[in-house]
Each structure stands twice: as structure tokens, then as C-alpha cells.
Amino acid sequence: MNDSVLGSLVEGFEELIPALNLPDPDDRHVLAAAIHCGADAIVTFNLKDFPSDIARRYDLEILHPDTFLYQQFDLDAAAVAIAARDCRARLKSPPKTADEYLSTLESQGLPMFVGELVKYKDLI
Numbered sequence: 787m788n789d790s791v792l793g794s795l796v797e798g799f800e801e802l803i804p805a806l807n808l809p810d811p812d813d814r815h816v817l818a819a820a821i822h823c824g825a826d827a828i829v830t831f832n833l834k835d836f837p838s839d840i841a842r843r844y845d846l847e848i849l850h851p852d853t854f855l856y857q858q859f860d861l862d863a864a865a866v867a868i869a870a871r872d873c874r875a876r877l878k879s880p881p882k883t884a885d886e887y888l889s890t891l892e893s894q895g896l897p898m899f900v901g902e903l904v905k906y907k908d909l910i
Contacts, residue, residue, distance in 0.1 A: 796823045810835040820846055829854045831895060855899040867906035874910055884910050 788795040799815070799822035806814040813835045820828050827847040828836055836848040849857075858866045874887045882890065884907045892900045903910065 798822060808835055808840065809837070852896045852898045855896060856902060859902050867903065867909050870903055871910040
């Protein structure tokens with residue numbers, strides 16, 4: 787991942803893990819890494835294992851991927867549409883039409899994102 791997104795590798799968070807309590811102890815490393823690097827949010831489908839009261843203690847927001855992606859349109863809709871186009875273009879086995887791509891994203895739990903992205907269907 788660090789090859790694709792420079793600076794995405796978090797190291798040195800391990801000592802925080804024992805002090806953290808989450809419904810699923812196996813998720814503590816995620817919270818520890820977020821705290822250590824000063825993240826603003828954790829983006830996860832697994833909302834139930836990251837209670838908002840615990841996240842607030844560390845000034846973290848817990849976001850569903852659909853919410854996060856939908857919010858990106860307010861920051862730069864063109865960049866989001868271009869990124870979606872580039873992601874679809876990398877699908878080779880099998881390739882997907884724009885409609886198939888949007889349908890796949892919706893079936894993966896991203897209905898708000900798709901509702902906005904569909905406006906750019908001719909671009910993606």
C-alpha cells in the first residue's frame with residue numbers, strides 16, 4: 787500500500803494496543819495506528835466494533851465507506867469522478883461497463899456514493 791499511497795504505512799503504534807478497549811480486541815491495532823498518526827477518521831464497514839464514544843476520546847470520527855466517499859464530492863467532484871474512471875479502467879478480468887461498475891459499487895454497500903457518481907456516468 788505504501789507504494790500506492792506514500793506515507794500510508796504507520797509504525798510505532800504497538801505500545802498503545804494493550805491500553806485500548808474495543809468490542810473486538812483484534813481491532814485495537816487499527817485504533818492504535820489511527821491515534822498514533824493523528825488521523826481524523828477511521829473508514830470502515832465494521833462500525834459496530836468502533837463505538838463512537840471511544841472514538842471521540844481520541845478525536846476520531848468513525849465513517850462508513852459510503853459516507854466517506856459521498857463526502858468527497860463536496861471537496862472535489864471532478865477528482866472523485868476521475869478516480870472512479872481510473873479504477874474502472876483497471877478492471878480487466880472482466881472489464882465492466884459504467885453501468886456494471888456502478889451496480890457493483892452499489893452491491894458492495896455504497897448506495898449514496900453511487901447515487902452521486904451516476905451523474906458522471908458518461909465520464910467514468
